[in-house]
Amino acid sequence: MVEIICKKIIAYSLGTRIVQLELKSPLIAKKTLPGQFVVLMVSEKGERIPLTVVDKDEERGTITLIFQEAGFTTRSLGSLKEGDFLYALVGPLGNYTEIKNYGKVALVGGGVGIAEIYPVAKALRKENNHLITILGARTKDLLILEKELKQVSQELYVTTDDGSYGRKGFVTDVLQELLTIHYALNAIELIYAVGPVPMMKGVSQIAKDRGIKAIVSLNALMVDATGMCGCCRVTVDGKTKFSCIDGPEFEAQSIDWEELGKRTKMYQDKETHICKLYNR
Amino acid sequence: MRKEPVKVKEINIEERTKSFKEVVLGYTEEEAILEAKRCLQCKNPTCILGCPVGIDIKKFINQIAQKDYEGAYCTIREKNNFPSICGRVCPAEYQCRKACVLTKRGSIFASFEAINIHFLERFVGDWGMININSKSEALNPKVKGIKNLNLKFRDKRVAVVGSGPAGLCCAGELARRGIAVDIYESLHKPGGVLRYGIPNFRLPQEILDSEINYLRELGVEIMTNFVIGKLKTVDELFKEGYSAIFLGLGAGIPTFLGIKGENLCNIYSANEFLTRVNLMFAYKFPDYHTPLNIGERIIVIGGGNTAMDAARSALRLQVMNRIKPDVTILYRRTESEMPARRLEIAHAQEEGVKFKFLVQPQEFVSDKQGFLKGLVCLECKLGEPDDSGRPKSIPVPGSDFLLETDLVIVAVGLRANQLLTRVTPELKVDKYGDIIVNPETMETSLKNVFAGGDIVGGEGTVIEAMGMAKKASASIINLLFP
Ligand SMILES: Cc1cc2nc3c(=O)[nH]c(=O)nc-3n(C[C@H](O)[C@H](O)[C@H](O)COP(=O)(O)OP(=O)(O)OC[C@H]3O[C@@H](n4cnc5c(N)ncnc54)[C@H](O)[C@@H]3O)c2cc1C
Ligand SMILES: Cc1cc2nc3c(=O)[nH]c(=O)nc-3n(C[C@H](O)[C@H](O)[C@H](O)COP(=O)(O)OP(=O)(O)OC[C@H]3O[C@@H](n4cnc5c(N)ncnc54)[C@H](O)[C@@H]3O)c2cc1C
Ligand code: SF4
Numbered sequence A: 001m002v003e004i005i006c007k008k009i010i011a012y013s014l015g016t017r018i019v020q021l022e023l024k025s026p027l028i029a030k031k032t033l034p035g036q037f038v039v040l041m042v043s044e045k046g047e048r049i050p051l052t053v054v055d056k057d058e059e060r061g062t063i064t065l066i067f068q069e070a071g072f073t074t075r076s077l078g079s080l081k082e083g084d085f086l087y088a089l090v091g092p093l094g095n096y097t098e099i100k101n102y103g104k105v106a107l108v109g110g111g112v113g114i115a116e117i118y119p120v121a122k123a124l125r126k127e128n129n130h131l132i133t134i135l136g137a138r139t140k141d142l143l144i145l146e147k148e149l150k151q152v153s154q155e156l157y158v159t160t161d162d163g164s165y166g167r168k169g170f171v172t173d174v175l176q177e178l179l180t181i182h183y184a185l186n187a188i189e190l191i192y193a194v195g196p197v198p199m200m201k202g203v204s205q206i207a208k209d210r211g212i213k214a215i216v217s218l219n220a221l222m223v224d225a226t227g228m229c230g231c232c233r234v235t236v237d238g239k240t241k242f243s244c245i246d247g248p249e250f251e252a253q254s255i256d257w258e259e260l261g262k263r264t265k266m267y268q269d270k271e272t273h274i275c276k277l278y279n280r
Numbered sequence B: 001m002r003k004e005p006v007k008v009k010e011i012n013i014e015e016r017t018k019s020f021k022e023v024v025l026g027y028t029e030e031e032a033i034l035e036a037k038r039c040l041q042c043k044n045p046t047c048i049l050g051c052p053v054g055i056d057i058k059k060f061i062n063q064i065a066q067k068d069y070e071g072a073y074c075t076i077r078e079k080n081n082f083p084s085i086c087g088r089v090c091p092a093e094y095q096c097r098k099a100c101v102l103t104k105r106g107s108i109f110a111s112f113e114a115i116n117i118h119f120l121e122r123f124v125g126d127w128g129m130i131n132i133n134s135k136s137e138a139l140n141p142k143v144k145g146i147k148n149l150n151l152k153f154r155d156k157r158v159a160v161v162g163s164g165p166a167g168l169c170c171a172g173e174l175a176r177r178g179i180a181v182d183i184y185e186s187l188h189k190p191g192g193v194l195r196y197g198i199p200n201f202r203l204p205q206e207i208l209d210s211e212i213n214y215l216r217e218l219g220v221e222i223m224t225n226f227v228i229g230k231l232k233t234v235d236e237l238f239k240e241g242y243s244a245i246f247l248g249l250g251a252g253i254p255t256f257l258g259i260k261g262e263n264l265c266n267i268y269s270a271n272e273f274l275t276r277v278n279l280m281f282a283y284k285f286p287d288y289h290t291p292l293n294i295g296e297r298i299i300v301i302g303g304g305n306t307a308m309d310a311a312r313s314a315l316r317l318q319v320m321n322r323i324k325p326d327v328t329i330l331y332r333r334t335e336s337e338m339p340a341r342r343l344e345i346a347h348a349q350e351e352g353v354k355f356k357f358l359v360q361p362q363e364f365v366s367d368k369q370g371f372l373k374g375l376v377c378l379e380c381k382l383g384e385p386d387d388s389g390r391p392k393s394i395p396v397p398g399s400d401f402l403l404e405t406d407l408v409i410v411a412v413g414l415r416a417n418q419l420l421t422r423v424t425p426e427l428k429v430d431k432y433g434d435i436i437v438n439p440e441t442m443e444t445s446l447k448n449v450f451a452g453g454d455i456v457g458g459e460g461t462v463i464e465a466m467g468m469a470k471k472a473s474a475s476i477i478n479l480l481f482p
């Protein structure tokens, strides 16, 4: 049983909430590295869902998760209070990000994917990379971690779909523009992107056109997250890979995006049903 | 002496598919005695050689015939920690029963006449579960080899990684001798395949729970949600003061077919399908929150126990959801080459699972949303025997045909779980990723690290996993108390 030490609603807009939880888990706090994730179960009857470890505090023995209340499980998780307990928490899982000095790195985060680029950004900064960070949200109220990322980035750009803050448009628009106007060919060594599938797909296309290496962290559906079930499989370079043990990071250009997009919608009907049923 | 074997009672076929209740009810006392009395008590009992752990089958059967159930229980427990489990899942027709002299010569598996050793073992195991607890057993002089429960060994600690049959067995063997054992398990519940793979209608979880509770009574600690290799390394375990480590990691990675479209929606590995059902209780959705799609025309690919379990589970899910049952198993050879337990094949057939032999999947076909809609197959014919000794299945060019289906479960085998071995490079593995051990001692290339079960032998059986674990536990005891 894992205790919730601290809970904050860090963004809210029209029924959508982004929640931050700090969980007691000294061992995971000690071991986890940027890019890795945990799997948790809210209750004994719950499903197992993966969430990225956004931050950790070894002294307090805690880890921080940030998630958007999307379906039944994330909403149940969001309804817990400080002092409540989770039924299960396992981690750290997945491979960690390769952190080294690349030079100039463009970090692209969309929606709650911003949470996932944060630990990577901090680690890359420590290695003296020049960070160009591009954040995208549906609307101003749903933008998270802007302040935190500003502190570690040399440049920071914000886009919103509705134009309520930053630039109106998508992160890919800014990336495209930076690459054509502000930076010479090959000036950016790496693009690291996390967000909704269409966004990552867009980033992948841009990177491909320019011949820049792009790494994405995939959010495939998972069950055990130890390689046992094959639920998280993706087609990478025409071959089947398991996101949980081979990933979650892959080179963007080798992903079959269409397939991934479809697979993550496999249980949409069921989720709508359970959400209606419990009316949450 | 009675010639006809005593048939084991089962719940009737209509009832079966409506739930996940156990199908085989097991022998009553009278039936067990009748069956036990059929045993010829051979002078040179060959059945014992057929059992991977060498249970004194002749003796325990005789003890049943004499109504000495406690004696029978002790006889079995000398060699096998989990008789209630093996009595339910052992492929006895390839092991002890095949070696029984009543089996007709030359058959590939035990014939009907062979003594139903596994059902007798189950009877005794279940009897013991009710009548004997860990303390009375540990102190019971009839149980050889375990009477030296000795607290002076308490300063020796052993870590067991994985809580499948191999891990549980090794932990039990050590704990019964008073050694402190901690089991580390990555899932949230212990049991390995016994928990997430084998369905309740074959092995009720209460039986597994009861065996695991028994280990806890012996003082075994089970740390769930704990991945060794990630949260702690093998080195770190030694630094914490463990004297030896046993690795029972299992063969946890499902193989796929490597054909076009295999990642479409509604194509499951048997492991995923069964895990959702057994470990996560997806069949109780939405009360339990893990979803599972069911499908109207289900195809299961494979011919082993995993395929049977997946097919029978899928059929039950259809019935429980008022969908007309329609499950077909595709296998590339014929029925006699199927590696599954014969009883499971028979049960699947009785319950309405259809079989299509001599076919090979070629390509999955999708609808616009990325959901599966059909499977193109090739017909096959049997050729010369291959390495496995079974005739090779040879696809016939140009024989392709389309099967309509909206859900496929792939059950074509498992590979070694590499979560730990990948991050422990000093631990030698073979080209399949299986851990290399000294077969006499089960010691790995790492000092004081032992291994057993599917991570060593590749996909095997529960009793084989336990056999290796016993060997390893004996080596660990030798190591700790030279
Ligand atoms: C390695 C990894 C790390 C992740 N880290 C985070 C994180 O830090 N923060 C966070 O908010 N989410 C993260 N996710 C995604 C998160 O696991 C899912 O959002 C969650 O499982 C949804 O569960 P649910 O029952 O609440 O929603 P569901 O009801 O399952 O889903 C709601 C909607 O989202 C879609 N959906 C479901 N699962 C996913 C998914 N994995 N990716 C994309 N769409 C999905 C469904 O089709 C549905 O439309 C991560 C996923 C992975 C694989
Ligand atoms: C569906 C199915 C049906 C079967 N039916 C039968 C049958 O009827 N009869 C029969 O004899 N055999 C059957 N088998 C085969 C049998 O189940 C296996 O041979 C046996 O379970 C192997 O035992 P094991 O202990 O080696 O591994 P497993 O049972 O696979 O257990 C390994 C355990 O280790 C855990 N683990 C792995 N890595 C780590 C790590 N790094 N840290 C912590 N924990 C870890 C896993 O989560 C798992 O719980 C079946 C197999 C399947 C899949
Ligand atoms: S453990 Fe298996 S092989 Fe051995 S006697 Fe029992 S049923 Fe037969």
Ligand code: FES
Binding pocket: A221, A222, A223, A224, A225, A226, A227, A228, A229, A230, A231, A232, A233, A242, A243, A244, A245
């Ligand atoms: S989630 Fe089961 S194999 Fe990756």
